[in-house]
Amino acid sequence: MTRPLQLVTGGTGFIGSALTLALLDRGHAVRVFDNNFRGRNHRLATAKGALEMVEGDIRDEAQVARATEGVHTVHHLAFINGTRHFYEIPDQVLDVGTRGALSTLKAALEKGVKRYVLASSSEVYQTPERVPTDETERILLPDVTNPRYSYAGGKIISELLTLNYLRASSVEGVIFRPHNVFGPDMGFEHVVPELARKMFDLSAGFTKKAIDLPIQGQGTETRAFCFVDDAVEQIIACAEKGGAGEIYHIGDTAERSILDLVEAMARVYGIKVTVVPGPLRPGGTPRRCPDIAKVRALGASPKVGFEAGLERTLAWYADHFTNNF
The missing domain is CATH 3.90.25.10 (UDP-galactose 4-epimerase, domain 1)
Structure with a gap:
């Protein structure tokens, strides 16, 4: 029996494709929304089960709304990653980050989505005051003139939008902050x-x-490098068991x-x-280096x-x- 429909934005990306395959393995129907700016369809070549591919721009509210029809959980991973891009096209990084969050949140509210799961980043901390770092650490943009912080800025904005757009709604929002996830076919900019x-x-x-x-x-x-399969297990634990309005670290502690x-x-x-x-x-x-006690409490910890x-x-x-x- 097919489990509830999941939408994965950025689903042909590195982490998005691994998440998509894992959700399919668990019996979910999955709809992937991506424009393949950095994603690659070949990452889903081994996909089995109910997979639907939708090509579109995450900033297009009408396209995103159509892709969200009938969806139980939105996993919003679409973003422009890669350090080179932060320096070379910071305007696009911020545009995709901000408008992508807005379009997916609006669609989630309009279409009766149950859960909205946002991929943030450890970059929101820059240089943390405490290591290992837990989720209560302050977030910081030390220099708004440095284009590198277009990525962290977009993630901070996305977190603020998620927490406040969903605050008074029936949609349960969960945020995860991955730390240095690596694996095969992760691209070439890391x-x-x-x-x-x-x-x-x-x-x-x-x-x-x-x-x-x-x-x-x-x-x-x-x-603290975390293998992608271990990261995905933690992400799914957040999506299925994470508390509404909560933030979780994804990673390893070595x-x-x-x-x-x-x-x-x-x-x-x-x-x-x-x-x-x-x-x-x-x-x-x-x-x-993250403290991952919070996600461990959901039953997920690195295995590979x-x-x-x-x-x-x-x-x-x-x-x-x-x-x-």
């Missing part, structure tokens, strides 16, 4: 694929066993430096790497883990680079 690309190129397809690897910063900056990440990647690829530090782009944060997830991720990128060498 730290894991960027480093993988450099390692492949500098080692001539891993034929050279020792390389010098330029990085941004000194490598002491830390993150804090790793970029140097640790480089060493782990080098082990997987069987090469020796000497790191060459370089300048950091303005706006990055030196340390980030960093090491196994990294092996699967790097195998995908090695294959991709080799076939497109």
Whole structure:
């Protein structure tokens, strides 16, 4: 028996496609809404079950309203991600972020949606005051003149809209803030694929066993990397069990430096790497690691883990680079 219809905006994106496949595996009918600006239909090539694809612009209220007909839960993930885009097209990042939230919220209210699940980001904290960081941490835009913060600003606006548009309605709003989710086919603008690309190129397809690897910063900056399958389990727990008006962290709790990440990647690829530090782009944060006690209380916690997830991720990128060498 098919379970209630789920709408996933940004459903051909990295996390959106993984969420879509997981919802289908659980017996839901799923409708995906995306314009494939960064998403790719091939990510859903293995989809089985009741999957409907709708191509459209998340800023178009009429298109979004039609896509929301008969929907039980809206999972709003559509956004422009990728650090390069924050610097190069900040106007579009904010436009899609703000108008996308408005259009999906209006549709949810008009169409009698039961649950509205917003994908926010750990970027809303910038440099948090407490690490590990829980959901009560203050959010901050330290410099409105830096285009990098177009992304964080759009996420903060989306959170404010979600909490206040739904406050007096029957639609239950839930917000999740993912922290450094990684996995196969995640794109090429994030730290894991960027480093993988450099390692492949500098080692001539891993034929050279020792390389010098330029990085941004000194490598002491830390993150807590969460494999995408683990993140999706937590997202679904938030969607199904999260309290209305609540915010949840999605992630892992093992804090790793970029140097640790480089060493782990080098082990997987069987090469020796000497790191060459370089300048950091303005706006990055030196340390980030979430407290995920709140989502654990919903019954979700990482199962695949960093090491196994990294092996699967790097195998995908090695294959991709080799076939497109």
